[in-house]
Amino acid sequence: VAYEEESYKTELGFTVTGPKDNDVAYDERYEAERLLARVVGLDTSDPQGEDTPRRWIEAMRELTTPKQFTFTVFDAEVDEMVVERDIWFATLCKHHLLPFTGKCHVGYVPNGKIAGLSKIPRLVALVSASLNTQEELTVNIARALEQVLEPHGVAVVMEAQHMCMAIRGARATGVTTRTASMRGVFGDHQRTAKMEFLEAIRG
Ligand SMILES: [Zn+2]
Numbered sequence: 001v002a003y004e005e006e007s008y009k010t011e012l013g014f015t016v017t018g019p020k021d022n023d024v025a026y027d028e029r030y031e032a033e034r035l036l037a038r039v040v041g042l043d044t045s046d047p048q049g050e051d052t053p054r055r056w057i058e059a060m061r062e063l064t065t066p067k068q069f070t071f072t073v074f075d076a077e078v079d080e081m082v083v084e085r086d087i088w089f090a091t092l093c094k095h096h097l098l099p100f101t102g103k104c105h106v107g108y109v110p111n112g113k114i115a116g117l118s119k120i121p122r123l124v125a126l127v128s129a130s131l132n133t134q135e136e137l138t139v140n141i142a143r144a145l146e147q148v149l150e151p152h153g154v155a156v157v158m159e160a161q162h163m164c165m166a167i168r169g170a171r172a173t174g175v176t177t178r179t180a181s182m183r184g185v186f187g188d189h190q191r192t193a194k195m196e197f198l199e200a201i202r203g
Pocket residue numbers: 093094095096097098162164165
């Protein structure tokens with residue numbers, strides 16, 4: 001396997017000069033190659049599989065490395081609920097390292113600050129870039145929003161399909177798992193906000 005190439009063509013056909021990948025060390029590729037050969041029968045003498053250990057390491061890293069960004073917040077005299085629904089997300093399950101993907105619905109009641117609208121999907125992606133259980137991910141997204149917005153309340157509902165349950169094991173295909181985190185005015189004693197949010201994301 002040619003690990004030490006000085007220049008190579010990218011998938012789009014550009015030639016890139018330099019080490020093929022700075023982040024994936026030789027020993028990591030070697031270990032991944034051995035592991036993948038043993039566990040899934042990867043054949044690195046096959047041209048299609050030759051570079052798979054590196055790609056696999058890169059893909060796993062990409063899926064578990066949060067993409068940093070600046071969460072823009074605006075001061076605003078807004079006190080009505082803001083809802084963003086159907087935010088697509090993908091993450092890896094902590095138990096099997098298989099993906100679970102689905103939709104995240106976010107609501108908050110501002111308390112002098114509103115979020116740049118695109119920042120909420122970015123925050124969902126950032127928090128998702130790690131190994132997760134859906135239950136914990138839901139709470140972590142709510143907590144992160146609480147920190148940056150200091151709102152009267154935050155509600156997060158996630159609906160996802162888990163590959164570890166759909167394509168192996170129980171083979172329970174088509175099952176959607178729904179989790180929720182209701183904080184502040186969305187909590188139990190203030191049913192109104194909660195009901196309004198659940199109504200807004202229905203459908
Ligand atoms: Zn799993």
